[in-house]
Amino acid sequence: MMRFVPLVALACALAAPLFIRSDSTFAIVTFGLLLASLAVSFNLIFGFTGQLSFFHAASFGVAAYITAILVSDYRWNFWLAIGPALATVAMLALVVGAICFRFKLREFYFAVVTMAFSEMIRLVVVNWNSVTNGTLGMTVTAQPTLWSPSGPVALSGARVWYYVALAVLVVTYVVCQRVLASWIGRCFAAIRLNEQLGETLGVNVFLYKLLSFVIGSVLAGLVGCFYGFYTGFIEPQYLSITQSLDIISMVLLGGVSSLFGPVIGGLVLTALPHVIDLTAELRIILYGAILIFVILVMPRGIFGLFERPHHAV
């Protein structure tokens, strides 16, 4: 039964614009969908392979910066700029992942080293003023265009971006789903459940950990490419530890043991502070309280409440 939840959700999401009227609602849902994609890609590394990475914000931010710089400073086509952005993220993830996994860093140590690499990249972004405009951030004014039978359509307006964000989420979700359904997913599960046992049974632990890390990071990069153009603004904050923590919270709130859980977590955590009208500080307090509540009271997340108690492989 639970298999059909994502399909039903997709159908609802496609039909939703018929009922949504205000632009602000569209904006919240669009943000929610983009952050949900980020959460889904993170859960491939965390929930399904068992590696607590703090590199996700870096992948997301680096891709956002590269596409924005190529498009605004070098007049590249947006869709072409995605290529180098994702290639760079893949290279970075490959190097960081190879270092961490080759030296067999686990759990907390893996988290700290990925955090350190992520912070180093953020410092480069903050200090490379001539390219990134430092702490002030960059405004992105260019609008990507989309080919259509009646001529190119600019990606602008709440409705169009809603569908773009939905498409990003679907792509991320389907890629993760296909990966997990294949033998690769079973190797990930073996690593998560018992690394030593997996190794004994012939799973190449190094290779599959690296694969999970690179796929997850590249998908985060994909979200980053679009996110910068949607908000029209990019700042070093995108690469911060706080950003990584936000992603982790979404995944936990939704539920780590499924692909669909993080989608719920991303949407709920993005929408909730806007639904309840509060000042910025009270919002952060509410955010912290929700995080604590979820972990102590419902450790399997929102989606876990409806799911039979087994770990989806």
Place this chain on the structure above:
Amino acid sequence: MIQLIIGQLLNGAIVGSLYGIVALGITLTFGITGIVNFALGAFMMLGAYFTWYGYELIGLPYPIAVIVAVLLVATLGLVADLGLFRFTRNNLVNGLLVSIGLISIIEASVLLTWTSTPKDLSYVLPGSLRVGGILLPKIKLAVFAVLLLVIASTYLALTRTWIGRAAFAYAQNPEAAALMGVKTNRLQTIVTVYSTALAGLGGALYASLYSLEPTIGAYYVLKAVESAILAGIGNTIGALVGGIIIGISEGIGSVFLPTAFRDAYGMLFLVLILLFKPSGLLGSK
């Protein structure tokens, strides 16, 4: 040049001992409860703000303000332990996330109460000593001395008292310690609260040196985690040594290399240590 380097060495050592006192809390909490309590940074920040409040606004003498601040922070630590951390023992990820939720709550509450405007304490201990051509502010020396004293006495308490040895025993083998009559729940609470008190003390002393902002906690706790890992997590004196190494490598690094990247030097050092000697600089294996 030599003077500049010596100056940076001393400054690095003093900042490093501030990292060290928070790192000591991180190391103790990790050893006994199996979680990395990132909220210690927020408790340190609270300690700093409480001291500022007591000293500047109420007008208490500085030492009294420090003691009151440490006691208040320890009380909050007790509440946090009984209400939250008690449920995340030996669960690294959950403990990490609960502490992150707590950080958001504490930081936002401080922002609400005292806004983000930096706060400064008026001179606690003016004047400086001249040692071999280098001016050393008295307050920095006093802070350094207090921190060394506290860390050394913690070390003595851990090795010489019953509760300290119980903690050691527990860190090595929890079940055997429980069989020997160590009340493990109470031990874990005591260690968590003591760690928050240490962080609070770090903050209270910090307040006399630099200006206060709600974000200092997040900054210092990262440095403290680096320091704790650098020396090998679980190592009491190592926390201090690690903190001082990080402090000095930042100080010296920013003399010879671009200052903008000063935070990266400590991290780079940490990554190298973790890769080539995962048990830490002072680790046994």
